[in-house]
Amino acid sequence: MPLKPGESASWPEGVPHSVSGYEKPLHVLLDAAAEEFPEQTFTIFNDGRRSYSQVKDAADRVADFLRRRGIKPGERVALFLPNVPHFPEVFFGTLKAGAVCVTCNPLYTPAELRQQLLDSGASAIFCLDHPQLYPTTVEAQKGTEVNTVVICSVKSHLPKLKACIGGLLKKIPKADGHEPDHFHYEEVLAESRPEPPDVAVRPGRDPAVIMYTGGTTGTPKGACLTHANIVFDLLAMREWARAVQEPGGQSEPLRRGGYHCFLGVLPWYHSFGMTVVMLLSCHLAAKLVCIPDPKAGIPPYTGLLMSIKKHRCTILAAVPTLFAALANHAFVDRFDLSSLQICGSGGAPLPLEVARRFEEKTGAVLFEAYGLSESAPVITANPMSPEKRRFGTVGLPLPNTEIVIVDLESGQSELPRGVDGEIAVSGPQVMDGYWNKPEESAEVFRTIEGRRFFLTGDIGHIDPDGFLTITDRKKDLILVGGFNCYPREVEEVLYEHPTIAAAAVIGVPDEKSGEAVKAFVELLPGADTGEEEVLAFCRERLAGYKRPRSVEFRSQLPTSAVGKVLRRVLREEELERKSP
8 A cells, every 4th residue: 555644643732634725826826925924035145135025026027028028838948057046037927827837947058058949949048147158158158949048146135235336446347248138137127027927727737837857867868846736745844844943842734924934955946945945945935045166165055054043044955965064064063053944855865974964063853854856856755743743754745645566567556565666646736747758757657556757766665664765766867966977968068079988877975965876988990099198088978967077088988788878887897996
């Protein structure tokens, strides 16, 4: 039988087994926050603050602009932005226009961004006025359907004095020049009306976001997340967080109206940062500190410690490597981090020692959760109380969510509790399917006991107490500092090199990023290509976290009987080589 909410004796007190009311447009969450708490601060960026009423006004104007540009309901609008205050304004404005947000990694090269624009069929893009991001946008736009480019300058969201001084000293980043037919965000807001079009949204059917992911195969695909998918995850997370004891000992859902302050360190183009940070803060009418560069400061991450102290942040969602970086920071004892209450870890296994050390430094509760881009993203979470959470597991299923472990071959036969198999999930947060890929969508869904289950591609088991343990991530996935790197993408680039006959990529342990990319290549006969040439070739074509850090040349790569390169064998050889 599938694991259902409430089965475990460790189920958090007061958390309902199901939630309702999620069949509504995602952007009404901003409208509700602006109506109830109009003057409450939403975004904080370099001391510049935008209230909920200001963000709503900007979003309404973005929607009006998109309508006047001919963007119709269902069309795609790309967001090529880091964590700057423009992001939620453009995000909600796109939804208010009835369009679909396509979130793009700001580390992408022009080729990577172009591929995403082509696949999604985006007709508009918002990008940052930046020496790297804007030229990337200009190059990536070529040959796509994008006919509207809006340039966002951080200057417009800084306090007037700081913007003036920064401009005079030329410290505000900007591109060397702009194309004449591109729009500037400040002018868009000034010339548009705060009157979004009247668009009918079908929350359970219409996509709000196309989130690109490697899925279970490593081939980038756009997960179509409906409005209801995301709204459900927000409602469920708020209920789940009631397990944290608020002052006075009352167990209740997370408070709304400025009580909490989120540290916006996870990238918002990714489902983890988008839902758990940017959107959840909006749902709670909380404050959101915009962090475009988590490593800012000397030594790195000092800026994060300063932000936590200065803004009295209460909620921090991050990957384990960041919690380790803060706990081990040379100056951590100089900063008061006692404001932190709830810290959620995801994206990679959370080492027990890292959790203990971080909690000792902050006094916060650190818990581990699990999810995927295809599930908006949260599926399971540990109880948020030190007594009930269980380190080494990713917790219990959220309300309305069922988990089943199935066989690895067919994904159809349910396995007994305690036996490792593929993790399958069913719930309102699970995507409708992949964008324009019906065959790939059909491959990852199964009907079990009358319910539609998504095959996650992750291997794990359910223990006797109902906690889910992941024993093996997708076997080929490389986690570089919390970013998902899919070997096939890197290998495709390596195969473009004129002297490389065969290539394979694996992840190897790395002290700084958890894992690093290592490439194994087989050269064409007579070629004398060196490591630096291959690395330079990749630097021109791949985002930083995807680039190989080392290259090993082989006369022949290990292959199966049918000629498929065996990454598994390379991983085993690497482990043996580094074993004492």
